[in-house]
Amino acid sequence: MTVGTLVIVLSIPGSDSLKDKRQVVRSILDTARRRFNVSAAEIDHLDSHRRAGIAFACVSNDKAVANSVLDKLMGFVESNPLCEIAEAEMEFL
Numbered sequence: 001m002t003v004g005t006l007v008i009v010l011s012i013p014g015s016d017s018l019k020d021k022r023q024v025v026r027s028i029l030d031t032a033r034r035r036f037n038v039s040a041a042e043i044d045h046l047d048s049h050r051r052a053g054i055a056f057a058c059v060s061n062d063k064a065v066a067n068s069v070l071d072k073l074m075g076f077v078e079s080n081p082l083c084e085i086a087e088a089e090m091e092f093l
Contacts, residue, residue: 002065002092003059008077009044009087010052021049024082032056036073051086063092 010028015021029040036058044053056073060066070090078085 001059001061002063002066003057004070005058005091005093006070006073007043007087007089007091008054008056008057008074008085010054010077010083011086012050012052012083014082015049016047018047018049021052024080025040025052025054025069028077028080029054030071032076035076036069038073052090066092 012021014023015024027040029042031039032040036056039044039057041055042052043055045051056070058066058069060069067090074085074088074090078082
């Protein structure tokens, strides 16, 4: 069994309030759960309206499959025009 995690810190330059930020973050998390079948949560920078820390976890019997899912997920987040990736870290256990 392989557990892959992806932790991303987002910069959300167009956000002027926590409500704006949470709309962007919720959209990313909900779509990731639905499209990629991963666990997802906002984990850091909860009180900042221009930064967000989000994490994803994928469990698989093959590291290559988990890596592929998390790579596609990273591409999905990168393609979002409302935010930019400031930091990203992928780990496998």
